[in-house]
Every structure is written in C-alpha cells, then in structure tokens.
Amino acid sequence: MTTAPRERPRDPDQARNPDHARYPDSAGLVAIRRGSLSLLLHRRSAAVVAVLVVLLAGVMLLAACVGQTYVPPGEVWRVLRGHPGPYDLVVGELRVPRIVLGALVGAALGMSGALVQTVTRNPLASPDVIGVGHGAAAATVLALATGTVASPGALPAVSVAGGLAAAALVYVLAWRHGMQPSRFVLTGVGIGVALSAVVQLYLTESELAAAEQVKLWLTGSLNGRGWDQAVPLTWVLLLTLPALVWASRALRPLGLDPDTAAALGVRVHRTQLALTVLGVILAATATGAAGPIGFIALTAPQLSRRLTRSPQLPLTTSALTGALILVTADLTARTLMPPLEIPVGALTALVGGPYLLWLLTAPKS
C-alpha cells in the first residue's frame, strides 16, 4: 500500500487559477484578472458573440432601409447622424424606434428565458411557464372587459402589473421549505392554465370586434410602437445591468445539481430567487412594451447553448439571439404581405423555429 504522491499542478497557470478546481471542464475558458476583479471568458462564446453582433447590426440596418419605400443605406446613415433630409420621418420617426424597440424586447426576452430555464432546470420553461405572459394577458383582458382602463396608453402598465403579480403568486404558492424547481414549474403551469382559461372565456363571450382586438394584442406586435415603449424598457435594462452582470456568473453553479452548488458555497435559494425576480422583471416589461411575444424566451437560450457549446445557458448570447430573432421577424412581418401587417408574435416562431430544428438535427461537426 503506497500513498499516492501529492499531485502537483503541471501548469503553473492552473495553480493560480481557482476556476480550474471549480470547473474541471474549463477547456476554452480564459480568465482575465486585474487585482481583485476577474472576468471569465469562454473562447468560443466570445467568437459567437462577435458574429451575432455583426449579424444584428446588419439586420437592423437592412430593416431601416426596407419597407413601403426603399431608403438607401447612405440616407439611413445621414438620418442616424442627425443631418436633416427627406427621409427623416420614415426612417427617423417610424423605422428606427421600432427596430430599436424590437432589439430591446428580444434581448430582454432572451435573457429572461435563460434565467428562468436555469433556475427551473428545464429547457421547456420560459417566463410564460411561471405565469408572466398569462398574467399579463389576463390582466389586460380583464381591464378591457370591465372597462377599468380609460386610455389604451395605460394598458402596458396593467400588463406589467399582471405579469409581476402572477409570477409572485406562483412563487408564493410554490414556496415550501425552499424552492424545488419541479414544484415551481408545475405550479406555474397550473396558474398559467387558469389565467389563460379566463382569457379564452372572454374570447368566446365578447363581441367579435373585441375578441379580434384582444387576439391581436395577445399575439404581440411592434406595429405603431416606438420610443414611448422603448424608453421605459431601456431604463429597466440599464437599472438591471449590474444585476445582469452578476447573474451571468451566478448562473454557472446553478447548472450543477443543487447539492454540489451548495457545497461550493452558493446560497442556492437566494440565488434562485434573485435570478427569478430578474427574469420576471425583464419578461414583464418586455410584454408590456410589445405584448406577449412567444417563442423567443423559450428558444433563444437553447439556441445559444448549442451555438456556444457552453455548459450553461449563456446570458449575453441569449440576449443577442433574442434580439436577432425579433428584429428579423419584425422585418418579415412588415414586408411579407404589404400593406397588411402580420403581428410579429406570429412570425417569431416561423423565423426562429426552423433554425432551432436545424440545430437539433445537425450531426456533430
């Protein structure tokens, strides 16, 4: 019986890098350190982020050029620099705000999907699963049905409140000596079903015109929306930015099983709650801005994970993927059957779905 020799780190860098101990599977991770600050980079993720940024910029520019009237890129650039010109109205007042709003909503939904799926440990979970979308929809429908909302301008506030309230209700009902992901998800689905039953009932009992209006809102659209919706959403994103930076690292250990995470010194329940709250706030504000646009929160994280091949759901990539899907879908919605506008929520899945299916079936490269 010989005692095993104490293992010496072969690589001096490994000895100094505690992340190696924590994530033995840290191939492709690069740690950048400055004193007490550190940043962990995943090489492939960084490349994916760069590609997505270029793609997103390209699609946004294209969306500014294309529409009922074609505007050359040079003219778009002139508008963006603030020089007066003939296209100020169509590009500056109509297209740009709508494109920016689309990117913000998509990013918010993508990130909230990554947060919620990490907490629930379920690739089918999305903010909708824990009641946000259904809560927003039910609140909006009730407000319309009872006529409590005097102006349509108050509807976003109502839907944000509804989404937050529903998610809070789910959390309270599912909390019992801690938060078990499966219990959380089941409760959320149940509450969501009940809320959507209320919406369905309204759809069958109301006049056709009212039903159509609700159906349109339920599908989600960027039509006729712009700075009024983009500004509050920007504020929310800016205010949550520090939390999001924290979250992108806090997500990591939660990808492991809860006991391991706890053993690593992670306060699992607290982290779960914080990430959930963050995800719900993002989803609720996005829903308030553009209606309950489906599919993005569900699939952007899954797409991102497969693109980056990272072990956990990456936050930055999810945001970019979400923005890319929504901006592309809205561009399609505007230009597919002019002058008829298709609600963008009907197209997010048609744009993003094939891509996800292709990724699912792609052989290992």
Added chain:
Amino acid sequence: MRDRPTVRVAWLATALLLALATVALSLAVGTRQVPLSAVLDALVHGGGSRDALVVRSLRLPRTEVGLAAGAALGLSGAALQAVTRNPLADPGILGLSQGAAAGVVFAIAGGLANGFGGYVWYAFTGAVVAAFLVYAVASRGRGGASPVKLALAGTALSAMVAGATTVVLTSSSATLDQFRFWQVGALSGRDAGTVGRMLPFLAAGTLLVLVCARGLDALALGDDTARALGHRVQLVRGGAALGATVLTAAAVAAAGPIAFIGLAVPHLARRLVGGGHRWALPLSALLGAALLLAADVAGRVVRAPAEVPAGVMTALVGVPVLVVLVRRKAVAV
C-alpha cells in the same frame, strides 16, 4: 405503502366509482334536471317524453365524448411524460394540439367544414401529421429521439404551426369567429356519432400505450439501464409516443384542445399508486374521464342557464386542486 397491491386496487376501484358517478351526474344534471330513475328509464326503454329526448339525444353523446376524451387525455399525458421524461409534458408537447388547431383553421378558412362534427377529421389529421413531423425531426441527428430533443422539437414545431394559424386568424375575422368557439374546448354541440368515429383510434391507442407500460417503467431508469434490462428503448419510446399521439388526436378532434388534464392527472395518479405504469396508466385514464365530466357538469350549473365551456372549467376547478396537492408534497414530481 403506495406500492401495496391492495392500496392500488382500492384506488383504481375508487376512481372507477368516481367516473361512474360523474357519468350519472352528466346524464341527470343541467338546465333541465332529470331524476336518475328517469335517466335509467330513458336509456333502457327509450320513450318519447321530453326528459328521455334530452337524455338520449343531447346528454348521452356529450357524456360519451367527455368519457372518451378525458380518459384519452389522461392516458396519453401519462405516456408522454414517461417518453419525454419531463414533468411538464402534456398532449400539447408533440405539437398535437397545435396540429389539430391548424387542421381546424384550414377547414374553416377553406370553407371545407362547418360545425364541430365537420372539424373532426381535419383536427385528427392535423394532430397526427404534426406529431410525425416532430418525431421525424427529433430522431435525426445525434442520439436519435432523445427526450430533450423530442420536447424541444415539439415545442419549436408547435410554435411554428401556431404562428401560421395566427397569421390566418388575425387576417380573417370570419375564421376567428368560428375558431374561438372550438379553441376553448367543450363537450356541447357534439353529435351522436363523434365518439363512434373515433372509437377504433381510441382502442388502438389505448392498446399500444398499455403494451408499452413495462418498457416505460424501465425508461424511467435511463436509456442505458433500460437497455441493460433487455428493453428496446427506441421501440418502447416510439410505440408509446404513437399510442399517445393517436389518443390525443382523437380526443382533441372530439372535444377541442382541452388543456390541463393530460398534464395534471398523471401526477395525481403516480402519487396515488406509485410510478409503476401498469397501475398509473389505467388510473390516469379513469381520473381523466372523471375530471373532464365533472368539469363539464360544473360548467352547466355555475352560470345556468348559460354554460361555461368544459375547457375553461377543467382549468378553474383543477388548478386549485393541483396547487394544493403540489404544496402538500402529494404530487410525485
């Protein structure tokens, strides 16, 4: 405790009695109350009294649909949760509900069918086509139709189909006007032949799922373990998924996309008799039937003489129950 045969038999018997009781209620209760003796009389001897006509021409078909659709949804939900190993799985997961909805929208928008009776085949075809597409996509690539790939492919395809139907619905108000009444899911207004047309599919689906019961038990242990135990994993998964597909398609074709039963009932059944599928599957069927019928009866009473559709009532009645069960740790998650 849960695994004792006597306990299991007791729960099955209880569920059977519950289902029978809801059948009796469904025949007797409504805007026109019919005494049980008169119900029996109408079923056995026929007769031309008003009571007998109400029972035989209106409530009997409705009860048949509720019984068949509820049982089919419970059974297929339990099978799909096992196949995808996901507690969130329900009959919507393989694109079934959305496929059926697309079939109905296609029928309405194309002016091909009118009324719930006319939608049946379109809904059935839509559901089956969608499920086959999902399975075909999921079984390509690495690892075949793994649970996560099935779930994701189903969700993606569902969303795509839903997007396409929404495009039609938001651009054609006449279609929406008819579709919204089908979409909510209800048992009323179905004609007498509805269940008869679906019976062969219901029987075949039930048989397929039940035959796979032992294999599903093994799947719960993971694919490798199941293989080591001598089960053919892809065959079990494919067979159970096919059975569940046919069952759901028939149920949705008959009653519309009734949510929640396929999701919640299996959890309750597993809680009562444990995870063994030879017990949990039949119990899910009985509980599903009882829940749907009870919801339908409640919908007739709550706002009489107006009716609340069964699809709405299952949610409003079932959700509080589910939440309580989940909180009491009574649901096997």
